[in-house]
Amino acid sequence: MKKIRTFFVSGIILLLLTIVPIQAHATTYYTYNNHVITWNVENIWYYVDSSVSSYYTYLILRGTDNWVHTGVGYNRLYPLTRTTNISLSAVDFYSYGLQPNTLAITTVYKRVNGQAVAVNPNNENWLFAEIAFDENQMNTYEERLRLVGVVHELGHAWGLAHNPDTHSVMYWNASDMDSSVTGVTSIDNATFNYLYP
Numbered sequence: 421m422k423k424i425r426t427f428f429v430s431g432i433i434l435l436l437l438t439i440v441p442i443q444a445h446a447t448t449y450y451t452y453n454n455h456v457i458t459w460n461v462e463n464i465w466y467y468v469d470s471s472v473s474s475y476y477t478y479l480i481l482r483g484t485d486n487w488v489h490t491g492v493g494y495n496r497l498y499p500l501t502r503t504t505n506i507s508l509s510a511v512d513f514y515s516y517g518l519q520p521n522t523l524a525i526t527t528v529y530k531r532v533n534g535q536a537v538a539v540n541p542n543n544e545n546w547l548f549a550e551i552a553f554d555e556n557q558m559n560t561y562e563e564r565l566r567l568v569g570v571v572h573e574l575g576h577a578w579g580l581a582h583n584p585d586t587h588s589v590m591y592w593n594a595s596d597m598d599s600s601v602t603g604v605t606s607i608d609n610a611t612f613n614y615l616y617p
Protein backbone atom coordinates (compact mmCIF):
# COMPACT_ATOMS: atom_id res chain seq x y z
CA MET A 421 0.00 0.00 0.00
CA LYS A 422 1.35 3.37 -0.97
CA LYS A 423 0.92 5.92 1.75
CA ILE A 424 0.74 9.14 -0.17
CA ARG A 425 0.55 11.55 2.66
CA THR A 426 0.43 11.95 6.35
CA PHE A 427 -1.09 14.61 8.51
CA PHE A 428 0.36 16.11 11.67
CA VAL A 429 3.87 14.84 12.01
CA SER A 430 5.46 15.72 15.31
CA GLY A 431 6.36 19.06 16.76
CA ILE A 432 6.91 21.85 14.30
CA ILE A 433 6.37 19.80 11.17
CA LEU A 434 2.78 18.69 11.42
CA LEU A 435 1.97 17.93 7.82
CA LEU A 436 4.16 15.79 5.61
CA LEU A 437 3.87 14.23 2.20
CA THR A 438 5.77 11.07 1.50
CA ILE A 439 5.28 11.72 -2.20
CA VAL A 440 6.01 15.33 -3.06
CA PRO A 441 3.10 16.93 -4.88
CA ILE A 442 3.80 18.53 -8.19
CA GLN A 443 2.52 22.01 -8.80
CA ALA A 444 0.13 21.78 -11.71
CA HIS A 445 -0.50 25.43 -12.31
CA ALA A 446 2.51 27.69 -11.97
CA THR A 447 0.66 30.60 -10.44
CA THR A 448 -2.21 29.47 -8.27
CA TYR A 449 -3.35 25.88 -8.12
CA TYR A 450 -1.59 23.10 -6.25
CA THR A 451 -2.78 19.70 -7.41
CA TYR A 452 -1.45 16.27 -8.31
CA ASN A 453 -0.84 17.03 -11.99
CA ASN A 454 -4.53 17.92 -12.30
CA HIS A 455 -5.57 14.36 -11.44
CA VAL A 456 -9.00 13.92 -9.87
CA ILE A 457 -11.34 11.43 -8.30
CA THR A 458 -13.28 9.70 -11.09
CA TRP A 459 -16.67 10.16 -9.51
CA ASN A 460 -19.45 12.59 -10.27
CA VAL A 461 -18.84 15.16 -7.57
CA GLU A 462 -22.50 16.14 -7.80
CA ASN A 463 -23.49 12.78 -6.37
CA ILE A 464 -20.86 11.51 -3.98
CA TRP A 465 -21.07 9.31 -0.90
CA TYR A 466 -18.81 8.56 2.04
CA TYR A 467 -18.57 5.59 4.36
CA VAL A 468 -17.56 5.49 8.02
CA ASP A 469 -16.12 2.20 9.25
CA SER A 470 -17.22 0.85 12.64
CA SER A 471 -13.67 1.44 13.88
CA VAL A 472 -14.37 5.20 13.93
CA SER A 473 -15.63 6.57 17.25
CA SER A 474 -18.85 8.55 17.49
CA TYR A 475 -16.84 11.72 18.17
CA TYR A 476 -14.78 11.35 15.01
CA THR A 477 -17.91 10.40 13.07
CA TYR A 478 -19.24 13.78 14.20
CA LEU A 479 -16.03 15.53 13.05
CA ILE A 480 -16.31 13.72 9.69
CA LEU A 481 -19.90 14.94 9.38
CA ARG A 482 -18.72 18.50 10.02
CA GLY A 483 -15.75 18.16 7.68
CA THR A 484 -17.77 16.77 4.78
CA ASP A 485 -20.44 19.42 5.33
CA ASN A 486 -17.74 22.09 5.31
CA TRP A 487 -16.65 20.99 1.83
CA VAL A 488 -20.27 21.34 0.61
CA HIS A 489 -21.18 24.54 2.47
CA THR A 490 -17.81 26.22 2.43
CA GLY A 491 -18.95 29.70 3.34
CA VAL A 492 -16.41 30.95 0.80
CA GLY A 493 -18.23 30.23 -2.44
CA TYR A 494 -19.98 27.63 -4.53
CA ASN A 495 -18.60 24.31 -5.69
CA ARG A 496 -20.22 21.29 -7.33
CA LEU A 497 -19.84 19.02 -4.30
CA TYR A 498 -23.47 18.28 -3.56
CA PRO A 499 -24.79 16.07 -2.20
CA LEU A 500 -22.04 14.52 -0.13
CA THR A 501 -23.91 11.91 1.84
CA ARG A 502 -23.04 9.18 4.28
CA THR A 503 -23.79 5.64 3.16
CA THR A 504 -23.64 2.33 4.96
CA ASN A 505 -22.95 0.56 1.66
CA ILE A 506 -19.21 0.76 1.14
CA SER A 507 -19.52 -0.22 -2.51
CA LEU A 508 -21.24 3.12 -3.15
CA SER A 509 -18.60 5.12 -1.31
CA ALA A 510 -16.01 7.44 -2.85
CA VAL A 511 -14.34 8.21 0.49
CA ASP A 512 -13.99 5.60 3.23
CA PHE A 513 -13.02 6.59 6.79
CA TYR A 514 -11.18 4.30 9.17
CA SER A 515 -9.60 4.64 12.57
CA TYR A 516 -6.54 2.69 13.67
CA GLY A 517 -3.13 3.20 15.17
CA LEU A 518 -0.56 4.74 12.87
CA GLN A 519 3.16 5.21 13.17
CA PRO A 520 4.30 7.55 15.95
CA ASN A 521 3.72 11.22 15.07
CA THR A 522 1.35 10.30 12.25
CA LEU A 523 -2.21 11.38 12.84
CA ALA A 524 -3.87 10.55 9.53
CA ILE A 525 -3.16 9.05 6.14
CA THR A 526 -5.08 9.33 2.89
CA THR A 527 -4.55 6.71 0.21
CA VAL A 528 -6.17 6.73 -3.22
CA TYR A 529 -7.13 3.66 -5.22
CA LYS A 530 -8.28 2.40 -8.55
CA ARG A 531 -10.01 -0.93 -9.08
CA VAL A 532 -8.43 -3.55 -11.31
CA ASN A 533 -10.31 -6.79 -11.92
CA GLY A 534 -12.32 -6.11 -8.78
CA GLN A 535 -9.25 -5.49 -6.63
CA ALA A 536 -8.40 -2.15 -5.03
CA VAL A 537 -4.96 -0.99 -6.15
CA ALA A 538 -3.30 2.05 -4.58
CA VAL A 539 -2.24 4.64 -7.12
CA ASN A 540 0.18 7.54 -7.17
CA PRO A 541 -2.10 10.54 -7.70
CA ASN A 542 0.64 12.35 -9.60
CA ASN A 543 0.39 9.69 -12.30
CA GLU A 544 -3.30 8.92 -12.72
CA ASN A 545 -6.84 9.55 -11.55
CA TRP A 546 -8.38 7.45 -8.79
CA LEU A 547 -11.73 5.83 -8.14
CA PHE A 548 -11.92 6.21 -4.38
CA ALA A 549 -9.97 7.31 -1.32
CA GLU A 550 -9.37 5.89 2.14
CA ILE A 551 -8.74 8.22 5.05
CA ALA A 552 -7.41 6.69 8.26
CA PHE A 553 -7.11 8.58 11.54
CA ASP A 554 -5.14 7.71 14.62
CA GLU A 555 -7.66 9.07 17.09
CA ASN A 556 -5.36 8.81 20.10
CA GLN A 557 -2.76 10.99 18.41
CA MET A 558 -5.39 13.33 16.94
CA ASN A 559 -6.80 13.85 20.42
CA THR A 560 -3.58 15.47 21.58
CA TYR A 561 -4.49 18.48 19.41
CA GLU A 562 -7.16 21.10 19.97
CA GLU A 563 -10.54 20.49 18.36
CA ARG A 564 -10.03 23.18 15.68
CA LEU A 565 -7.01 21.28 14.39
CA ARG A 566 -8.79 17.92 14.56
CA LEU A 567 -11.50 19.31 12.29
CA VAL A 568 -8.87 20.97 10.09
CA GLY A 569 -7.27 17.54 9.82
CA VAL A 570 -10.50 16.01 8.52
CA VAL A 571 -11.00 18.83 6.02
CA HIS A 572 -7.33 18.68 4.96
CA GLU A 573 -7.42 14.93 4.28
CA LEU A 574 -10.68 15.29 2.34
CA GLY A 575 -8.89 17.90 0.24
CA HIS A 576 -6.29 15.29 -0.66
CA ALA A 577 -9.09 12.86 -1.60
CA TRP A 578 -10.39 15.45 -4.10
CA GLY A 579 -6.91 16.00 -5.51
CA LEU A 580 -5.75 19.08 -3.67
CA ALA A 581 -2.04 18.97 -2.91
CA HIS A 582 -0.29 20.96 -0.22
CA ASN A 583 -0.52 24.71 -0.69
CA PRO A 584 2.35 27.02 0.37
CA ASP A 585 -0.14 29.70 1.46
CA THR A 586 -0.54 29.66 5.25
CA HIS A 587 -4.18 30.73 4.80
CA SER A 588 -4.99 27.45 3.02
CA VAL A 589 -6.35 24.42 4.87
CA MET A 590 -3.97 22.50 2.59
CA TYR A 591 -0.92 24.21 4.09
CA TRP A 592 1.47 21.47 5.06
CA ASN A 593 2.63 22.72 8.46
CA ALA A 594 -0.14 23.17 11.01
CA SER A 595 2.01 25.10 13.45
CA ASP A 596 2.51 27.83 10.84
CA MET A 597 -1.01 27.63 9.43
CA ASP A 598 -2.91 30.83 10.07
CA SER A 599 -4.87 30.37 13.30
CA SER A 600 -7.98 31.74 11.59
CA VAL A 601 -8.15 28.64 9.38
CA THR A 602 -11.01 26.47 10.59
CA GLY A 603 -11.80 24.68 7.33
CA VAL A 604 -12.08 25.21 3.59
CA THR A 605 -10.75 28.62 2.54
CA SER A 606 -11.32 30.57 -0.68
CA ILE A 607 -7.97 29.32 -1.94
CA ASP A 608 -9.01 25.72 -1.41
CA ASN A 609 -12.45 26.19 -2.92
CA ALA A 610 -10.89 27.86 -5.97
CA THR A 611 -8.54 24.88 -6.35
CA PHE A 612 -11.49 22.49 -6.14
CA ASN A 613 -13.35 24.48 -8.79
CA TYR A 614 -10.25 24.45 -10.99
CA LEU A 615 -10.20 20.63 -10.81
CA TYR A 616 -13.98 20.19 -11.13
CA PRO A 617 -15.22 23.12 -13.24
Ligand SMILES: [Zn+2]
Binds near residue numbers: 435437576
Ligand atom coordinates in the same frame (compact mmCIF):
# COMPACT_ATOMS: atom_id res chain seq x y z
ZN1 LIG B 1 -1.47 16.71 3.77
